Amino acid sequence: MIVLASVPPIQLDAHTLNSVYATLPLWPLFGTVAIGLMLAFNRAKEMAHYAVIAGVGAAAVLAGGVFYSMLNDGAAAAHGPGHADAARLMLVSDPPAQHAPADAHAPAAAHAPASASSAAAGHGAHGDHGPHILRYHQYTAFHWFSLGLIGGQTRWVDVNFFVDSLTGVMLIVVTFVALMVVIYSVGYMRDHHGHQEEGYERFFAWLGLFVFSMLMLVLAGNFVLLYLGWEAVGLCSYLLIGFYYQKPAAAAAAKKAFLVNRIGDFGFALGIFAIYHFLSPIVQPGENPLDYATLFKYVDKLETMSLWGVSAPTLIGLLLLCGALGKSAQFPIYVWLPDAMEGPSPVSALIHAATMVTAGVYMVARLGPIYARSPEAMDVVMWVGIIGAVLAATMAMAQHDMKRILAYSTMSQLAFMFVALGVGAPQAAIFHLYTHAFFKALLFLCAGGVMHSMGNIIDVRYFSGLKSVLPSTYRLMFIGCLALAGFPLLSGFWSKDEIVHAALDNRPWVGYVLLFTAAMTAYYTFRMFFLCFNGPTRTPPEAGDHPHDSPPVMTWPLYPLALGAIAAGFVGYGGHDGFFHKYVADSSMVATAAHTSAAWPIMLISGAIAIGAIFVAFARYGDAPRNEPDQQLLGPLWNLWNAKYLVDEIYDAIFVRPLRAFGKLLFDADRHGVDGVVNAVGATPGRLSSIAAWTQRGALQGYAVAMVLGLGLVFIVWRWLTPATGL
């Protein structure tokens, strides 16, 4: 069942505490502002990192508090139902059976189960789901702007936060990874002598701004605020990819990321407009249709509406999905992500692996009630995921650049999450998002360590056998690779297995594709790992004479991440009765997938596949061969993968060049057409006056002649006009 059920919100007595929690996203922003102040006192270089570490640290502590409070909401509900106004933190808890039916203030109305069954049709059996209960806090900080008087009341767009258990998970992921990455950056953004790089303070300022934006995205309680965070993380991504803006490749990559994201965001904006279009006529006065709470309250009415023959949930779902595809680098607009690796490695780890790129997954999961009512949109989500997973995995098989391999694996893992969303198992998607953040951040930071030690060389053809050179990076990366490969009992194993399980139960063939992709994942991950760390020790000349492990400030933050990569998955132990699923069960994620089979056979199979693929990788790449055995074996196919399916070239031919030609046409039309008219208007008086100026010869006697002739003319006119006097 995908019924949203609710009860009157109850008021928490700890309002002060809630206000403290509401400052959560501001702390990283304070860090950025502090750097601005330091610049004024010329202290930014040596102090910038303290400000941002403190800001992100404060946010992480508060995120822990939020996570814990969502955990304990059940206990808080025991105080009994109360009454709350919308401007306060609200709590919706317990099934409607235990409380009076929803009053006018209830953010989500109780729905009859019958009304939802039609939406669920085509998604298999749902017998094991009760009515979906959504428990959330809503905190309204202030009215942002007014949409005018509608129905006698001002319709406000608020700055409000929507906090449920999904938010709790996302906050933990974002702040924890961000904290580790910021600390790591203190070491990374220096040269080998410990001097800060050019733009050190700029880097930290933008990291702070990014964390603020990401937290706003996650906490946003309405679509306007979501859009703000959505665009702000895109901006920070642009700024940080282009951090080395003197490098043409970095500047081009930043531009590409921004422009490709704009394509998706256009659809995203249309989706928001569509929500407003559908809901605006039916909401109560004083409610804003763009609030999540309002949307969820009226989502059933949405189901009966349509535009141009497309049902409202499908239209909204597909349009919003466009934004998710851009932000989460999914087919067909993923092309910016591999290029985004031009940014500094900590940025790749934080923004382009662990947090920002998961925004699309988060958004689709958050809007579970919408997607659950549109099997068509869910199918599109699933298909996009399947295509992306296979495409990215094959491309990752044939790359040489470590960070690009990791970028494609990120895309592939995000595609796994989309498949999970598409088959109706958003909890599995968010679980994978959560474990993926740990091990992928770990992998990117390790790759950054390798790059740092190898003098900014990241191509696996230029080094090998780094096991003895970088022992601690080797150990940490091994853990990360095992987790990514889905090695049994590590975090990636649990979450990936859950996605495969959900797929197998609902669309078996999708499950088989995912299992195959998972095998490829394990294979290419360890191909990269062996090429880097096994075989004879070779280092590029750029690495200097004595390449060595990273300094402690770059190693220390990796241990918590490694711990997460090993153990984070255990919160999902027990499947649907496990801690993670119980924790997120009352979030706005709506599961429509059926669970028909037992978990353990699939766990055995996927574990065996991961181990098998790792062994195959060891057999083929264990001694870091330099002749690329896969290329020998697969030939043209491998070359096609290596060339990334020529997608960049195809897009260049189909979109970039025609658009550029069109732009050139418009530019010429503007320059010669519009500018021509304007310039002509300006030039005409000049031309005319030059004719008059010709009479001004400058010769004294010329003027005298003119005067005499003029006098004569005056005389003649005078004689002509006056009758003769006889003089």
Add this chain to the structure above:
Amino acid sequence: MLAAYLAIGAALFILGLVGFLTRRNLIVMFLCTELMFQGIIVNLVAFGRYPLSGPPTLHGQIFALFLLVVAAAEAALGLALVVLLYRNKGTLDANAWTLLRDA
């Protein structure tokens, strides 16, 4: 009688005008303007002595004396300017000066 005086005045004026238009030497041109001046003054005196109506008055002669004073002042200024122009270009040719011409 008036017509005769006016004829002489007009002749002086025309002589000065033609001289001014045809000669290139700045001093000669300057003298030609003086000649035109004198033609005007002859007219003034003639109109004072033979007014178109009423008895003759001294107004014309007073006007003439006044104009002579103005002409003397103007001659001092004009000649000073001519000297200055000569010092700048080393020539008295009026065609040497075409600064007001547009490019």
